[in-house]
Amino acid sequence: MTNPFPGIPLVESPLFAAQRAAMGLTPEEERIATDLHEKGYAVLDFPDPEIDARVERIKANLAPRYAGIDFADPQSDKTIGERRIQDAWKFDDDVRAIAANQAMLDILGKLYGRRAFPFQTLNFPVGTQQEAHTDMVHFSSLPERFMCGVWLAMEDIGADAGPLFYLPGSHRWPMLNNATIGRRGHGSTLASAQEPFAEGWRALREAYGATEEQFLARKGQALIWAANLLHGGTRQIDATLTRWSQVTHYYFDDCIYYTPAFSDEALGRLDLRNLRSISDGLPRPNRYLGETIARPGKPSFAKKLARRLLG
Numbered sequence: 001m002t003n004p005f006p007g008i009p010l011v012e013s014p015l016f017a018a019q020r021a022a023m024g025l026t027p028e029e030e031r032i033a034t035d036l037h038e039k040g041y042a043v044l045d046f047p048d049p050e051i052d053a054r055v056e057r058i059k060a061n062l063a064p065r066y067a068g069i070d071f072a073d074p075q076s077d078k079t080i081g082e083r084r085i086q087d088a089w090k091f092d093d094d095v096r097a098i099a100a101n102q103a104m105l106d107i108l109g110k111l112y113g114r115r116a117f118p119f120q121t122l123n124f125p126v127g128t129q130q131e132a133h134t135d136m137v138h139f140s141s142l143p144e145r146f147m148c149g150v151w152l153a154m155e156d157i158g159a160d161a162g163p164l165f166y167l168p169g170s171h172r173w174p175m176l177n178n179a180t181i182g183r184r185g186h187g188s189t190l191a192s193a194q195e196p197f198a199e200g201w202r203a204l205r206e207a208y209g210a211t212e213e214q215f216l217a218r219k220g221q222a223l224i225w226a227a228n229l230l231h232g233g234t235r236q237i238d239a240t241l242t243r244w245s246q247v248t249h250y251y252f253d254d255c256i257y258y259t260p261a262f263s264d265e266a267l268g269r270l271d272l273r274n275l276r277s278i279s280d281g282l283p284r285p286n287r288y289l290g291e292t293i294a295r296p297g298k299p300s301f302a303k304k305l306a307r308r309l310l311g
Ligand SMILES: O=C(O)CCC(=O)C(=O)O
Pocket: 122, 124, 127, 128, 129, 130, 135, 149, 151, 163, 164, 165, 231, 232, 233, 234, 245, 247
């Protein structure tokens, strides 16, 4: 059966049930695909036999870099000070190995129907205590939804440690962008890209009434979330606990990659990303149906000059 929707990730497609058999999935991958399709997330054991040793090396390497947290004192408040390191893969080979794990890339490639590549890592020693949000306002693609997050538990995480939470099924709710909330985004400045959408997400939660679930993870378990799944960090009830985790964000080949919070799609004003893949270090230019896009919506230098000269 040919796929009439190559611009929709296989796992998010309305034809998923019919396409599933042709996706070349093992029984375990089929379970993951079905969970992701139906609930917007899937839990799996991180596919790396070295994961425990890697995680311990990462903690030892990163701990001194979170200024203000005294990890040696079990009674100290761990939630003060620096709480996240972005792109530690640049200096930590284990963070990089997790982000670029080939088995994970293979699974994601099968699920989405395009080759996956990791482009950003975040390492947290404690809970993020973030309100429910989708990653889509930060990272979207054209065609849309070719983006996902993989969250890895770097220790056992209980209910008091501010576990990750999510709203099962919310990946099927309307996607919020500037057009839907009636805001102009291009050229705007924001302390947080999520802030303008918070009210909308709260309204959707109320309207759909979905129940929040927590990921009480074992060390070495991972959770894949779909681009439009609402998720966040619960309040960290016990501030003396750590909640070590790594998030890797992935995009897929042959898309335009941009930040919706700072874009007005209808006007062609896209806040494009200039990405490199963490796995091979090579650029992933913005592409649309096989064509490399320089800067859609951005006037060329010649045009700008002409405009200035002609008033
Ligand atoms: O770890 C968490 O609490 C949430 C992290 C998150 O939302 C993200 O990295 O996209």
